[in-house]
Amino acid sequence: MGNYTESLDQFLKSLDYRIQLGDTARIASSYNNIGIIYFVQKDYEKALEYYINGLELRERIGDPRQIAVSLNNVGIVYVETRQFHKGLEYYEKCLAINQRIGARSDVAKNYHNIGVVYDQLGEHDKALNYSQEALNIYKELGDNASQTYPLLGVATSLYLMDRYQEAKTYALEGIEKSRRASLLSNMESGYSLLSKIENKLGNNSLAFDALLMNKKLSDSLKNIEQTKRLTLLEAEYKFNKEKDAIELANEKEKLVLSEELKREKIIRSAAFGGTIILMLALFILYRYYKLKKEANTTLAEKNQRLKELRESEKKLAADALASKERELATMAMASHEKNSILKNIEEKIGEIEGNMDSEHKQKLKVMKRTISDGYSLDKSWDSFIHRFEDVHPQFFDNLKTNNPSLTTEDLKLSAYLKIGMTNKEIANVTHLTLGSVKSKVNRLKKKMEMSPDDSVRDFMLQFV
Numbered sequence: 256m257g258n259y260t261e262s263l264d265q266f267l268k269s270l271d272y273r274i275q276l277g278d279t280a281r282i283a284s285s286y287n288n289i290g291i292i293y294f295v296q297k298d299y300e301k302a303l304e305y306y307i308n309g310l311e312l313r314e315r316i317g318d319p320r321q322i323a324v325s326l327n328n329v330g331i332v333y334v335e336t337r338q339f340h341k342g343l344e345y346y347e348k349c350l351a352i353n354q355r356i357g358a359r360s361d362v363a364k365n366y367h368n369i370g371v372v373y374d375q376l377g378e379h380d381k382a383l384n385y386s387q388e389a390l391n392i393y394k395e396l397g398d399n400a401s402q403t404y405p406l407l408g409v410a411t412s413l414y415l416m417d418r419y420q421e422a423k424t425y426a427l428e429g430i431e432k433s434r435r436a437s438l439l440s441n442m443e444s445g446y447s448l449l450s451k452i453e454n455k456l457g458n459n460s461l462a463f464d465a466l467l468m469n470k471k472l473s474d475s476l477k478n479i480e481q482t483k484r485l486t487l488l489e490a491e492y493k494f495n496k497e498k499d500a501i502e503l504a505n506e507k508e509k510l511v512l513s514e515e516l517k518r519e520k521i522i523r524s525a526a527f528g529g530t531i532i533l534m535l536a537l538f539i540l541y542r543y544y545k546l547k548k549e550a551n552t553t554l555a556e557k558n559q560r561l562k563e564l565r566e567s568e569k570k571l572a573a574d575a576l577a578s579k580e581r582e583l584a585t586m587a588m589a590s591h592e593k594n595s596i597l598k599n600i601e602e603k604i605g606e607i608e609g610n611m612d613s614e615h616k617q618k619l620k621v622m623k624r625t626i627s628d629g630y631s632l633d634k635s636w637d638s639f640i641h642r643f644e645d646v647h648p649q650f651f652d653n654l655k656t657n658n659p660s661l662t663t664e665d666l667k668l669s670a671y672l673k674i675g676m677t678n679k680e681i682a683n684v685t686h687l688t689l690g691s692v693k694s695k696v697n698r699l700k701k702k703m704e705m706s707p708d709d710s711v712r713d714f715m716l717q718f719v
Contacts, residue, residue, distance in 0.1 A: 263292045272560075283312035283321070290328060294335075303332045323352040323361065327368070334372055343372050363392035363401065370408050374415060383412040400436035403429050407445050414448065419455045426452060437642075443472035464600060643670055653718045658703050665699055672696070673715045 270285040286309030293302035310325035330345035350365035370385035386408035393402045406429030413422035426449045433441035446469035453462035601623055608619050644651070650673060651666055661669070671681045682692045700711050 263289065266292065279312055280316055280318075280321075283309045283316070283325075285309075286312065287325060287328065294328075294332065299332050299336050303329065306332060319352050319356050320358065323349045323356075323358070326352070327365070330368065334368075334375075337375075339372050339375050343369065343376075346372065359392055360396060360398065360401070363389040363396075363405070366392070367405050367408055370405070370412070374408075374412055379412045379416045383409060383416070386412060399432055400438060403433045403436065403438055403441045403445075406432065407441065407448065410445075410448055410452075414452055414455075417455075419452050423449065423452045423456070439472055439475065443469055446472065640670070643674070647673065647718075650718050657718075660702055661699075664695075665702065668692075668695055668699055669715060672712050673718070675712070 266285055266289050270282065270289065273282045273285055286305045290302045290305035290309065293299075293305060306325060306328045310322065310329060313321045313325050326345050326349035330342045330349065333339070333342035333345065346365060346369050350362065350369065353361040353365055366385045366389035370382040370389065373379070373382035373385065386405045390402060390405035390409065393399075393405065406425050410422045410425035410429060413419075413425065426445055430442055430445035430449065433439075433445055446465045450462045450465035450469060453459075453465055604619050604623055608616055611619060650670070654666065654669060655661060667685075668681070671684070676684070678689055678692045678696065681687075682689045685692070687695075696711060697707075700707070700709065703711075703714065705711065705714060
């Protein structure tokens with residue numbers, strides 16, 4: 256909560272500055288960003304206030320894409336506060352704009368959101384139609400990751416219509432596509448829905464297993480969603496502050512030029528009136544001193560503000576990097592927990608396999624192969640390394656340049672140390688003993704010519 260409070264303070268300061276500059280488009284952007292923070296903090300009244308302020312400015316500017324974004328945000332607040340008909344009204348306005356400008360992906364998102372509202376209103380036939388429309392568009396666009404949302408939406412509608420077997424088919428497909436795209440939150444909601452479906456179908460054991468997966472994913476996802484939103488806000492804040500800094504520098508140049516022109520005008524005027532030259536000279540000197548003092552005071556204030564903005568930008572960037580590294584560690588642990596659960600399920604199947612006839616044994620073997628595919632360590636590492644290089648794109652290249660003898664296993668260990676994972680956490684993720692991890696860390700220090708007292712974690716900080 257502290258990070259959100261600090262970000263809110265910074266955005267409010269930025270809003271004041273943009274109002275002084277009269278930059279309508281960026282004032283609207285600030286309103287939207289402040290609304291997002293209030294929404295995450297569940298202060299829906301404040302969130303709605305800032306979203307609507309931003310919407311009114313964007314409608315005045317006339318940018319249809321930004322108007323659609325604001326309409327969608329207002330709709331989300333109304334839905335979250337269970338004012339479903341109001342939310343539907345704004346979703347449909349957003350849909351009309353996206354259809355007009357040909358934003359196909361956004362149209363699909365609107366269809367999905369509208370489908371969710373109709374499910375809440377008990378109109379499940381309409382909800383099903385909108386979710387299927389969204390799914391068709393995402394398939395046409397080849398967007399496999401986004402298909403997970405309408406797949407689970409279709410499954411939800413079918414479940415509420417008591418069409419459990421069809422619902423199960425869509426839920427399983429949604430969960431599988433979510434797993435491939437590493438969408439942990441969708442997997443968590445998908446397993447929750449699957450547990451309810453299996454319970455309705457009388458499959459109590461499968462319902463329990465799905466519920467267990469839901470619980471594990473839920474525990475791992477407590478902070479990830481808020482971290483992502485905060486990181487996005489911080490990145491936008493940083494970008495906007497750079498623009499503000501440039502404009503501030505231009506303002507300073509204009510102020511200096513204006514003061515020089517004033518002095519030249521005063522000096523030219525001093526040529527008139529022979530008997531009062533001395534008085535005019537004294538007046539000019541006094542005015543020059545006063546104007547210079549005022550100009551210096553103004554420049555000093557603006558420089559101080561710029562310094563504060565830059566310091567805030569640096570801190571936000573550091574906090575964003577730390578948040579991303581915490582997310583990486585959480586992702587690695589969640590992958591380990593998923594593999595452990597799948598391994599336990601595979602062992603349970605092995606225990607009951609001996610009591611089954613040949614037909615059921617064959618089905619169990621197929622199920623075991625599917626589970627084995629699910630907890631592939633190589634896939635987990637590939638997904639982790641892809642996210643890691645997004646955060647630290649030059650880390651491995653710089654590390655190998657300075658230490659050419661490092662192996663792939665050494666680089667993997669270095670990555671875990673870089674994001675601050677403890678030896679115990681690394682042991683859990685790599686399926687090694689704590690003693691083995693300590694030995695590997697010591698060998699890594701020797702390869703990098705470090706003394707036993709040196710901190711390998713501090714050493715990794717120099718590589719970005």
